[in-house]
Amino acid sequence: DSGVTQTPKHLITATGQRVTLRCSPRSGDLSVYWYQQSLDQGLQFLIQYYNGEERAKGNILERFSAQQFPDLHSELNLSSLELGDSALYFCASSGQGSYEQYFGPGTRLTVT
Amino acid sequence: GENVEQHPSTLSVQEGDSAVIKCTYSDSASNYFPWYKQELGKGPQLIIDIRSNVGEKKDQRIAVTLNKTAKHFSLHITETQPEDSAVYFCAASISSSASKIIFGSGTRLSIRP
Numbered sequence: 001d002s003g004v005t006q007t008p009k010h011l012i013t014a015t016g017q018r019v020t021l022r023c024s025p026r027s028g029d030l031s032v033y034w035y036q037q038s039l040d041q042g043l044q045f046l047i048q049y050y051n052g053e054e055r056a057k058g059n060i061l062e063r064f065s066a067q068q069f070p071d072l073h074s075e076l077n078l079s080s081l082e083l084g085d086s087a088l089y090f091c092a093s094s095g096q097g098s099y100e101q102y103f104g105p106g107t108r109l110t111v112t
Numbered sequence: 113g114e115n116v117e118q119h120p121s122t123l124s125v126q127e128g129d130s131a132v133i134k135c136t137y138s139d140s141a142s143n144y145f146p147w148y149k150q151e152l153g154k155g156p157q158l159i160i161d162i163r164s165n166v167g168e169k170k171d172q173r174i175a176v177t178l179n180k181t182a183k184h185f186s187l188h189i190t191e192t193q194p195e196d197s198a199v200y201f202c203a204a205s206i207s208s209s210a211s212k213i214i215f216g217s218g219t220r221l222s223i224r225p
């Protein structure tokens with residue numbers, strides 16, 4: 001158990017809908033990262049937040065957005081969903097000044 | 113742009129034998145190289161990492177080697193066991209963002225009994 005929690009574990013929704021994925025980092029970690037893992041694909045970095053502020057951006061679509069709240073939990077919002085958005089979405093966290101990222105169990109999103 | 117290439121994509125070894133997975137990276141300023149193990153239905157688990165100022169690091173049956181000149185790094189698993197079956201990802205830090213890492217495409221390791 002990495003100490004990173006993600007909810008929900010599974011999400012099934014229809015095209016055009018909007019969903020919110022939630023992540024709670026390890027106790028004390030200030031950084032949260034979001035990744036997308038499509039079937040048989042590697043991990044694609046989406047975005048990083050550090051202590052409430054956006055720190056780095058990857059190939060995140062404009063339909064996707066994220067935020068980190070004062071209690072350090074983070075939410076990833078996916079809107080106008082398309083079939084191709086079906087994937088595993090992982091959150092990871094790291095401590096201040098640390099490169100080590102610890103991953104949560106993921107949310108499996110299925111868009112029908 | 114920056115990228116990490118990983119080989120092979122699949123690897124099958126006899127239980128008890130060794131397994132080696134190799135990665136190359138493009139960003140000469142990369143200085144952190146973690147390896148992750150992902151079991152079916154789970155999130156990636158950090159199993160070992162190495163910094164650029166170290167050439168080799170061992171932790172029980174796993175070891176990583178780094179050749180900065182050639183921009184290669186490798187994961188070595190000795191005395192493989194059935195529980196080593198998983199997908200393994202290498203990654204490298206990106207100089208433009210100290211905390212951002214880029215992942216290889218993964219190696220599916222199967223241990224034959």
